[in-house]
Amino acid sequence: xxxxxxxxxxxxxxxxxxxxxxxxxxxxxxxxxxxxxxxxxxxxxxxxxxxxxxxxxxxxxxxxxxxxxxxxxxxxxxxxxxxxxxxxxxxxxxxxxxxxxxxxxxxxxxxxxxxxxxxxxxxxxxxxxxxxxxxxxxxxxxxxxxxxxxxxxxxxxxxxxxxxxxxxxxxxxxxxxxxxxxxxxxxxxxxxxxxxxxxxxxxxxxxxxxxxxxxxxxxxxxxxxxxxxxxxxxxxxxxxxxxxxxxxxxxxxxxxxxxxxxxxxxxxxxxxxxxxxxxxxxxxxxxxxxxxxxxxxxxxxxxxxxxx
Numbered sequence: 001x002x003x004x005x006x007x008x009x010x011x012x013x014x015x016x017x018x019x020x021x022x023x024x025x026x027x028x029x030x031x032x033x034x035x036x037x038x039x040x041x042x043x044x045x046x047x048x049x050x051x052x053x054x055x056x057x058x059x060x061x062x063x064x065x066x067x068x069x070x071x072x073x074x075x076x077x078x079x080x081x082x083x084x085x086x087x088x089x090x091x092x093x094x095x096x097x098x099x100x101x102x103x104x105x106x107x108x109x110x111x112x113x114x115x116x117x118x119x120x121x122x123x124x125x126x127x128x129x130x131x132x133x134x135x136x137x138x139x140x141x142x143x144x145x146x147x148x149x150x151x152x153x154x155x156x157x158x159x160x161x162x163x164x165x166x167x168x169x170x171x172x173x174x175x176x177x178x179x180x181x182x183x184x185x186x187x188x189x190x191x192x193x194x195x196x197x198x199x200x201x202x203x204x205x206x207x208x209x210x211x212x213x214x215x216x217x218x219x220x221x222x223x224x225x226x227x228x229x230x231x232x233x234x235x236x237x238x239x240x241x242x243x244x245x246x247x248x249x250x251x252x253x254x255x256x257x258x259x260x261x262x263x264x265x266x267x268x269x270x271x272x273x274x275x276x277x278x279x280x281x282x283x284x285x286x287x288x289x290x291x292x293x294x295x296x297x298x299x300x301x302x303x304x305x306x307x308x
């Protein structure tokens with residue numbers, strides 16, 4: 001039996017923005033959700049080309065703001081900004097495997113290699129805010145250094161409230177099967193399992209391994225009701241078209257027509273996956289630059305009215 005707040009929505013770069021979170025909230029009003037990862041440099045310096053630097057979270061419910069970076073003082077400053085913006089908790093990204101973050105910036109998964117820096121960042125962020133702080137990490141840098149448990153012990157000593165563990169090493173990126181280890185008695189903080197979790201069978205398997213909860217990532221793409229279904233808050237909706245339109249409207253309000261229309265193409269493709277004639281729909285959508293035209297095609301495909 002699942003309990004409230006046991007199913008988490010993962011941070012997904014380019015996906016879990018404010019419009020996406022609003023749609024997820026329609027189906028899972030209490031679920032813990034993450035923001036996209038936010039650069040501490042970009043946030044503290046208030047870069048205007050990054051809209052999420054200016055998000056407010058007061059009306060978003062249970063929301064964790066995820067930051068990444070390798071500068072101890074900037075990470076602390078960023079955490080304070082996000083606390084003041086209404087975040088429920090702060091998450092430190094210690095698992096992003098992409099070279100831009102993990103190698104060139106010395107952040108994300110690089111902190112699995114540098115436990116001294118990781119500890120400094122965790123202590124500084126915990127000290128900087130009054131809200132809980134979590135970390136999200138992986139099994140290790142590669143197969144030869146699966147030292148996630150050591151990092152969890154350090155995090156516990158730093159006052160970190162909980163951790164999310166992805167069942168791959170950094171070297172695996174997102175390839176191969178995610179394999180979560182069993183949680184042993186020496187782990188004293190709640191651990192949330194992450195990686196290839198799609199349905200209730202996967203969730204049950206994770207909980208049976210000793211995890212306190214499960215984190216859903218790519219299974220949410222085109223299926224924003226997934227968290228609600230897994231936590232028993234809703235059923236899979238019968239009418240998808242109105243949901244797609246509402247999501248697009250939220251994107252338009254947040255990004256403006258030009259950017260929103262181009263950015264929403266991927267969401268339209270994900271929503272249409274597995275539906276007859278979806279390939280033709282995706283080809284057509286990928287050539288659209290007008291919001292009105294995109295709405296028209298969505299309505300044609302799902303057989304719905306444009307008014308939502």
